[in-house]
Amino acid sequence: MKRILTLAATSLFALSVVAPAFAQNSGAAIYKSKCQMCHEADGSGMAAMHVPSFKSPQLKSESTASLVNDVMKGKGMMPAFGSKLSASQVKEVVAYIHTLQK
Ligand code: HEC
Numbered sequence: 001m002k003r004i005l006t007l008a009a010t011s012l013f014a015l016s017v018v019a020p021a022f023a024q025n026s027g028a029a030i031y032k033s034k035c036q037m038c039h040e041a042d043g044s045g046m047a048a049m050h051v052p053s054f055k056s057p058q059l060k061s062e063s064t065a066s067l068v069n070d071v072m073k074g075k076g077m078m079p080a081f082g083s084k085l086s087a088s089q090v091k092e093v094v095a096y097i098h099t100l101q102k
Contacts, residue, residue, distance in 0.1 A: 027096030030089055034081070043100035050077055054101050067094045 031039075039045055043054035052059060059067075071090050074080030081090060 026089070027092035027094075030085065030093045031096050034084070035093065038078070043097060054097050060101050064091075064094055064098070067097070 032041075038049060038051045039054070040051075045051040045053040054060075068087070068090050070078075071085075071094065072080065072082035072087065074082075085093070
């Protein structure tokens with residue numbers, strides 16, 4: 001019985017540590033799996049594929065709403081993500097992109 005209690009306490013602890021960390025990082029996780037192949041890990045883009053750097057003055061000055069809209073609908077060579085990601089997932093990943101712009 002003591003063992004089971006210890007086990008239960010341990011898994012509860014593990015869950016409480018992992019769950020918030022996942023929520024916090026989901027923008028980063030989406031970026032890694034769906035965006036990084038074109039935009040690079042640091043957001044510097046790929047000139048050869050016409051992928052602009054997120055640090056360009058033009059993209060730095062664009063509003064969050066406009067960036068979210070472009071990701072949902074697609075732009076130029078970028079596919080639309082509106083059918084693959086929810087609006088709140090796109091907002092999270094754009095929030096992550098803002099951290100790369102600093
Ligand atoms: C197949 C390559 C590719 C993938 C995958 C991709 N992008 Fe892009 N992205 C581009 C290209 C190319 C542009 C430039 C579009 C243009 O201005 O013509 C772009 C532009 C952007 C812009 C700037 C839009 C603007 O306002 O000019 C944002 C923000 C962006 N991408 C976010 C994302 C996010 C978030 C993901 C993942 C969910 C993603 N991209 C996945 C290729 C890609």
